[in-house]
Amino acid sequence: MQEFxxxxxxxxxxxxxxxxxxxxxxxxxxxxxxAFTTDSYxxxxxxxxxxxxxxxxxxxxxxxxxxxxxxxxxxxxxMIIEEGFSGDELHKIMRSMSATAKxxxxxxxxxxxxxxxxxAADGLFINTSGIGRRSEHLDHNIKKVKSYRGFKFTWxxxxxxxxxxxxxxxxxxxxxxxxxxxxxxxxxxDTEVRSDAAPLNHMISRALxxxxxxxxxxxxxxxxxxxxxxxxxxxxIGIKIREEDIPMDxxxxxxxxxxxIDPLEIGNEGKxxxxxxxxxxxxxxxxxxxTSEGRRACVIGEASKSVRGVMMETxxxxxxxxxxxxxxxxxxIC
Amino acid sequence: MQEFxxxxxxxxxxxxxxxxxxxxxxxxxxxxxxAFTTDSYxxxxxxxxxxxxxxxxxxxxxxxxxxxxxxxxxxxxxMIIEEGFSGDELHKIMRSMSATAKxxxxxxxxxxxxxxxxxAADGLFINTSGIGRRSEHLDHNIKKVKSYRGFKFTWxxxxxxxxxxxxxxxxxxxxxxxxxxxxxxxxxxDTEVRSDAAPLNHMISRALxxxxxxxxxxxxxxxxxxxxxxxxxxxxIGIKIREEDIPMDxxxxxxxxxxxIDPLEIGNEGKxxxxxxxxxxxxxxxxxxxTSEGRRACVIGEASKSVRGVMMETxxxxxxxxxxxxxxxxxxIC
Numbered sequence: 001m002q003e004f005x006x007x008x009x010x011x012x013x014x015x016x017x018x019x020x021x022x023x024x025x026x027x028x029x030x031x032x033x034x035a036f037t038t039d040s041y042x043x044x045x046x047x048x049x050x051x052x053x054x055x056x057x058x059x060x061x062x063x064x065x066x067x068x069x070x071x072x073x074x075x076x077x078x079m080i081i082e083e084g085f086s087g088d089e090l091h092k093i094m095r096s097m098s099a100t101a102k103x104x105x106x107x108x109x110x111x112x113x114x115x116x117x118x119x120a121a122d123g124l125f126i127n128t129s130g131i132g133r134r135s136e137h138l139d140h141n142i143k144k145v146k147s148y149r150g151f152k153f154t155w156x157x158x159x160x161x162x163x164x165x166x167x168x169x170x171x172x173x174x175x176x177x178x179x180x181x182x183x184x185x186x187x188x189x190d191t192e193v194r195s196d197a198a199p200l201n202h203m204i205s206r207a208l209x210x211x212x213x214x215x216x217x218x219x220x221x222x223x224x225x226x227x228x229x230x231x232x233x234x235x236x237i238g239i240k241i242r243e244e245d246i247p248m249d250x251x252x253x254x255x256x257x258x259x260x261i262d263p264l265e266i267g268n269e270g271k272x273x274x275x276x277x278x279x280x281x282x283x284x285x286x287x288x289x290x291t292s293e294g295r296r297a298c299v300i301g302e303a304s305k306s307v308r309g310v311m312m313e314t315x316x317x318x319x320x321x322x323x324x325x326x327x328x329x330x331x332x333i334c
Numbered sequence: 335m336q337e338f339x340x341x342x343x344x345x346x347x348x349x350x351x352x353x354x355x356x357x358x359x360x361x362x363x364x365x366x367x368x369a370f371t372t373d374s375y376x377x378x379x380x381x382x383x384x385x386x387x388x389x390x391x392x393x394x395x396x397x398x399x400x401x402x403x404x405x406x407x408x409x410x411x412x413m414i415i416e417e418g419f420s421g422d423e424l425h426k427i428m429r430s431m432s433a434t435a436k437x438x439x440x441x442x443x444x445x446x447x448x449x450x451x452x453x454a455a456d457g458l459f460i461n462t463s464g465i466g467r468r469s470e471h472l473d474h475n476i477k478k479v480k481s482y483r484g485f486k487f488t489w490x491x492x493x494x495x496x497x498x499x500x501x502x503x504x505x506x507x508x509x510x511x512x513x514x515x516x517x518x519x520x521x522x523x524d525t526e527v528r529s530d531a532a533p534l535n536h537m538i539s540r541a542l543x544x545x546x547x548x549x550x551x552x553x554x555x556x557x558x559x560x561x562x563x564x565x566x567x568x569x570x571i572g573i574k575i576r577e578e579d580i581p582m583d584x585x586x587x588x589x590x591x592x593x594x595i596d597p598l599e600i601g602n603e604g605k606x607x608x609x610x611x612x613x614x615x616x617x618x619x620x621x622x623x624x625t626s627e628g629r630r631a632c633v634i635g636e637a638s639k640s641v642r643g644v645m646m647e648t649x650x651x652x653x654x655x656x657x658x659x660x661x662x663x664x665x666x667i668c
Contacts (some may be wrong), residue, residue: 005413005447008425012432017441018408029443031408031465034368038410038463042448042455074352074365076372076463079339080414091342098346107351109363113339114376116666120456121376129372129410129463131365332450 019154020068024234026158027064027217028132035070035132037061042125044332046093049179050194053126054096056269056334059199060220061130062104066201067216067272069141069156069208070132072104078112078127085123093124104199106130137208144211148277153214160214161235163305166281168274170203170288171196171296173224174252177266180333182255192251198270203293210287212280218272220334222325225264227273228310229324231303239310241301241322265325267333275303353488354402358568360492361398361551362466369404369466371395376459378666380427383513384528387460388430390603390668394554395464396438396533401550401606403475403490403542404466406438406535412446412461419457427458438533440464471542478545482611487548494548495569499637500615502608504537504622505530505630507558508586511600514667516589526585532604537627544621546614552606554668556659559598561607562644563658565637573644575635575656599659601667609637 006025009015015023018031028037041057058075065072077097081090101108108128134155135141142153153160175196182189200218207213215235219227224246232239248263256263270293276284281299288294310322340359343349349357352365362371375391392409399406411431415424435442442462468489469475476487487494509530516523534552541547549569553561558580566573582597590597604627610618615633622628635646644656 004421005424008428009445012425012428013411013442013445014432014435018443022441022443022445029408031441031443032467034407034465036408036410036463036465037444038412038461039446040412040414040448040461042414042450044454073368074363074370076370077347078372078374078461078463080374080376080459087338090339091346094342094346098348101348107356107365108347109352109356109365110371111343111347111356112373114374114666116376116456119453120378121459122450122454125414125455125459127372127374127412127461127463129370129412129461131368131370131465133366332448 020157024157028068028070030068030155035065035068037064038127038129040125040127041334042332043334044122045184046124048183048195051197052093052096053124054093055100055197057126057128058097058100059197059269060334061128062106062199062201063218065130065132066204067218069135069138071135072106072130072132072201074107074109074131076110076129077108080121080125081113081115082121082123083115083118100199104201135205135208137205141208141211141213144280145214145277148279156213156215158215158230158234161231161237161275161303163237163303164278165214165275165303166278166299167301168276168285168297169247169300170272170294172247172249173219173268173271174248174256174263174266176269177330177333178252178255181330189251189255193255196268196270198293200270200272200293203288203291204272206287206291207274207284210280210283212277212284213274214277215275216272220267220269221328223265223267225322226324228322232310237303238305238307239301240304240307242313243315245298245300247296247298264322266330269334354491358491362402362404364402364489369399369402371398372461372463373398374459374461375668376666377668378456379518380458382517382529385531386427386430387458388427389434389531391460391462392431392434393531393533393603394668395462396440396535397552399464399466400535400538401552403469403472405469406440406464406466408441408443408465410444410463411442414455414459415447415449416455416457417449417452434533438535469539469542471539475542475545475547478614479548479611482613490547490549492549492564492568495565495571495609495637497571497637497639498612499548499609500612500633501635502610502619502631503581503634504606504608504628506581506583507553507602507605508582508590508597508600510603511664511667512586512589515664523585523589527589530602530604532627534604534606534627537622537625538606540621540625541608541618544614544617546611546618547608548611549609550606554601554603555662557599557601559656560658562656566644571637572639572641573635574638574641576647577649579632579634581630581632598656600664603668
């Protein structure tokens with residue numbers, strides 16, 4: 001279905017408008033100096049260990065703006081509510097949205113609500129769209145990239161990686177997907193694993209201030225595997241990662257083994273991968289580690305001309321091609 | 335439910351941020367010089383006489399920006415799709431969106447799609463959010479208002495009407511709601527009545543170029559009755575309208591009589607009410623009439639200190655208070 005839509009979208013819509021156009025299929029479009037993005041949240045259940053749909057809806061859209069190098073300015077909130085939905089739950093979710101927005105320093109400025117009859121929706125769906133301006137540190141970041149790389153560059157984006165760029169994960173991966181799946185299906189891992197849903201704009205701002213970042217992206221749907229393949233495809237560069245360097249909580253590893261799920265393919269909601277010119281990588285890593293969201297950041301690999309696609313050096317010293325997941329191993333987690 | 339949400343929204347969200355903040359509950363927020371709005375479309379059925387959900391989703395959001403005095407720049411498109419939804423229908427809807435966007439001269443630059451399992455949504459829901467810049471004619475419009483009115487004024491809005499302002503309807507009302515209801519319920523009026531769904535930005539731009547406009551709004555959910563009450567409340571001014579001057583197609587009048595529906599309370603998707611300082615009203619009317627969307631525009635009343643709330647002079651010469659509708663007489667028409 002995703003492929004089908006993507007194909008239609010690029011065929012039917014006017015896809016080459018803007019500095020980062022629709023055709024880039026990046027986390028946000030950049031039009032007339034404004035970063036603009038949208039996401040609908042259909043997570044099930046609405047409340048889960050570590051968060052709820054309200055936290056997701058605000059953090060997800062803030063992060064999509066932030067990874068483009070934008071400072072989030074404002075969000076919209078549109079709700080589709082099934083008739084008979086609990087007023088107390090709705091209020092609780094709105095409080096989550098409000099608290100998460102405050103944490104990120106972004107305002108919810110416009111909204112809409114539609115009530116549909118019982119059975120026409122599954123409780124509650126939320127759409128948040130967001131607008132952002134160039135981060136105050138973006139010019140500096142770009143200048144730093146240029147000083148080592150020597151090419152024109154206006155916004156970090158999926159097509160901007162070059163051989164040698166160091167890839168940093170901002171923290172342990174897999175927590176959101178495992179927490180959701182475990183809680184929903186009653187596997188019990190949720191006593192240990194909580195969703196990582198959180199806005200990352202402050203952490204990312206710190207990294208941009210150091211400079212040298214060529215691309216950033218949050219590994220949501222399709223996880224790290226999908227993200228790295230998008231980077232590799234769009235930047236036409238191979239990517240090497242080392243399994244032992246990918247930060248993961250023990251409980252997430254066990255859960256994935258027991259459930260037969262590849263942790264690289266599950267969605268995260270409070271993590272970013274950051275590609276940095278090699279000369280600046282250690283400084284950016286240090287800046288990330290100085291923030292609460294990035295304290296467990298580490299280098300997981302690099303872009304490299306010497307491989308095709310995404311290649312992982314496994315724990316046992318072997319090599320494994322990391323492909324983009326075909327289906328969605330864990331549906332309705334965001 | 336609407337009231338309940340409104341109350342929560344104003345309590346929980348940071349509602350006083352921006353030039354036109356959330357608290358204004360206007361058609362779009364204005365933040366940092368950017369107009370920003372969102373709407374989810376849950377219309378049922380997806381295809382109806384005169385349009386489909388795709389036309390609605392683009393026109394509705396373009397119109398919400400336009401009535402604030404903004405020129406639409408870009409739209410987002412987020413779809414929630416029920417598993418098994420027809421690919422052909424989806425493609426048809428995307429072509430409608432594309433055609434309507436082209437008509438309006440606006441681009442769809444960012445999007446999202448979520449597929450939910452069978453039974454978790456009713457076919458297809460679309461959210462469009464939109465961003466816009468100050469219309470090139472807005473400064474001129476404001477200057478014209480100021481020359482007769484003498485007060486500071488930056489964007490047309492619901493709170494800006496003053497006694498004497500002439501109220502113009504851009505064309506016949508009730509068509510969208512009647513077409514939808516009739517088609518859905520099989521009443522058969524749809525052979526004559528078609529939805530009016532259309533983008534109004536070009537028409538509105540022509541009117542702003544003339545100048546003198548204090549407020550504009552599209553009578554969607556809750557119709558003209560709701561719109562006029564919002565203006566009256568927010569501008570703290572009475573509004574007088576004359577029933578015989580309200581443009582309505584005969585088929586709409588008959589349908590409303592037979593179905594026991596007040597045509598003032600049904601939603602429209604290609605009409606605007608426009609309030610103009612009296613000195614400029616005839617010129618604005620003439621400009622509207624020169625456009626295809628506004629060719630049947632006419633003056634329907636005026637703001638007046640001499641009444642409280644919204645008062646209608648009826649066909650029979652009597653007076654009737656027009657109240658904001660309590661419920662939604664025709665659910666899921668947008």
